Amino acid sequence: MDIKSKKFLVIAVITFIILFLMNYIGSDYPDKSSRALMTAVAGVVGLTIGMWFVHRNSKDDTHHDFD
Numbered sequence: 001m002d003i004k005s006k007k008f009l010v011i012a013v014i015t016f017i018i019l020f021l022m023n024y025i026g027s028d029y030p031d032k033s034s035r036a037l038m039t040a041v042a043g044v045v046g047l048t049i050g051m052w053f054v055h056r057n058s059k060d061d062t063h064h065d066f067d
Contacts, residue, residue: 003052012044019043 023036 003048003055008051012047015047016040016044 020040
């Protein structure tokens with residue numbers, strides 16, 4: 001999946017919404033909105049880094065032995 005595609009953007013937005021709502025609704029702390037926002041942004045950043053790594057290595061046809 002290309003990071004610049006619309007499909008990735010939709011997945012990133014859905015991930016952000018799910019993480020934000022899970023942390024906002026389930027938190028009893030007074031700063032729950034800032035915690036939920038930071039967690040959701042961190043989740044999307046992690047998703048982006050992971051998808052960039054997968055996309056970068058998807059063009060590699062060599063076989064890697066891990067023995």
